[in-house]
Amino acid sequence: MRRRLVGALLLVHCCSGDDATAAVAVTAQLAETFAAACNATDFHALVDLPAAKYVHVMDFSRGIEAAISAKRGVPCVLRRLARRPANSRCARWYVGRYDEVRRNMYTTEMFENATKTIDGYAGIRDVHIGLDIGGPAGTPVYAPAQGVIQSFGYNPDAGDYGHVIVTEHVIEGVRCWMLFGHLDSASVAFKRVGQVVERGERIGAFGASHENGGWAPHVHFQVSLIPPATHDMPGVVSAAQRDRARLEYPDPRLIAGMLYHNLLSCDQW
Numbered sequence: 521m522r523r524r525l526v527g528a529l530l531l532v533h534c535c536s537g538d539d540a541t542a543a544v545a546v547t548a549q550l551a552e553t554f555a556a557a558c559n560a561t562d563f564h565a566l567v568d569l570p571a572a573k574y575v576h577v578m579d580f581s582r583g584i585e586a587a588i589s590a591k592r593g594v595p596c597v598l599r600r601l602a603r604r605p606a607n608s609r610c611a612r613w614y615v616g617r618y619d620e621v622r623r624n625m626y627t628t629e630m631f632e633n634a635t636k637t638i639d640g641y642a643g644i645r646d647v648h649i650g651l652d653i654g655g656p657a658g659t660p661v662y663a664p665a666q667g668v669i670q671s672f673g674y675n676p677d678a679g680d681y682g683h684v685i686v687t688e689h690v691i692e693g694v695r696c697w698m699l700f701g702h703l704d705s706a707s708v709a710f711k712r713v714g715q716v717v718e719r720g721e722r723i724g725a726f727g728a729s730h731e732n733g734g735w736a737p738h739v740h741f742q743v744s745l746i747p748p749a750t751h752d753m754p755g756v757v758s759a760a761q762r763d764r765a766r767l768e769y770p771d772p773r774l775i776a777g778m779l780y781h782n783l784l785s786c787d788q789w
Contacts, residue, residue, distance in 0.1 A: 547767045550694070550745055557692035558774040563664040564720040566741055566776050567653045575613040577780040580622045580648070615779050616652030616738070618771050619762075626679060626756055641754035641761055649765045650699070650755045651772035651779070654738030657728040661700055661707075661739050663717040664775050665689050670697060671751040672708045675733070681740065682732035683708050684751050685724055687717055694745075698775070699753045700724055701740035702732035741772050 569575050626646055667689035675681045681701030685708060688697050700707075700723060707724030717723055726737040742753050746768050757765040773779060 544764070544767070547745070547764075551767050551770050554691065554694045554696065554745060554770060555774055557694045560692055561665065563775050563777075564662050566664055567655070567659060567661060567739065569613060569653070569655075569779075575615060575779075577615045577617065578652075580616060580625055581620055582623065613655040614652075614738075616648065616654065617780060618649065618651050618773065619766060620648045621759070622646050622648050622756070641757050641765065647757050647759060647762050647765070648755065649757050649769045650701075650740045650742035650753075651776055652738050652740055653776075653779075654736055655726060657726050657737040658704065659726040659737070659739075660722045661703065661724045661726070663687065663719060663721045663723045664698070665691060666719045667698070667717055669711055669713055669715045669717060671713060671748070672711045673751040674705075674708070675701075675752060678734055680733045681752070681755070682727055683724075685711065686748055686751050686753075687723070688747075697744040697746075697748055697753075699740070699742040699744070699748070699751075699755075701742070701755065702735055702738055703727050705731055741776060742769055743772050743775060744769050 623646055667687045670686045670688040672683075672685040674683050681699075683703040683705055684699065684701045685703065686697055686699050688695070690696075703724040704727035707727070724739075726732070726739055728737060729735060732738075740755055742755055744753055753769065754765070
């Protein structure tokens with residue numbers, strides 16, 4: 521599960537649009553350089569996942585209700601969130617995909633308010649631009665590489681990150697920022713800006729729904745090539761800004777590994 525994406529694959533994934541401005545070209549070059557840097561780096565696992573057969577890749581493209589209504593391979597944590605009974609076949613662990621259009625899933629005001637802006641991103645947002653790893657509340661989350669804490673805090677809006685930490689890193693000479701969202705309150709206790717985090721250090725843990733924005737327990741992991749203004753990143757973007765987001769927020773599997781090439785999807789369960 522540690523296999524890397526190559527830079528060429530990243531650019532095919534990111535740069536399908538027709539925008540050929542100089543700024544986009546520079547960002548695309550930075551994204552390619554970052555991909556090569558990640559390929560040369562040995563990252564620590566973000567979460568200690570069990571064997572692949574116990575982890576499911578979710579399809580949220582039709583919304584969370586449609587995903588939960590699936591008859592096979594639905595994680596227990598999602599069934600409980602929707603007040604549906606768990607069963608002996610439902611998994612405890614799941615992965616949510618990067619660059620997935622999730623219609624009918626983000627229905628709170630913060631996603632449907634077209635005037636709300638996060639680091640220059642606005643509009644009606646439904647394209648997920650991070651990686652989700654879900655499992656039991658309290659599951660430890662580890663720093664993939666050495667870095668420092670850039671910011672942390674609590675984002676209280678319904679559907680937001682809840683407790684969140686942003687770290688800053690230099691990967692083979694390329695500066696980047698990593699966001700860990702939907703954590704528990706203990707994750708941000710005693711943290712300070714500038715605090716060094718070591719590769720493999722426990723940085724936090726999955727928060728329960730009452731403290732993580734109202735979601736099933738999971739971590740939203742996002743990588744940025746632009747410095748965030750605060751402890752926030754646009755984890756979901758509008759379709760109009762999708763191409764730009766795929767450059768500025770590259771595929772987290774460059775760091776977390778090719779999780780959903782190695783894990784069973786729901787319809788294989």
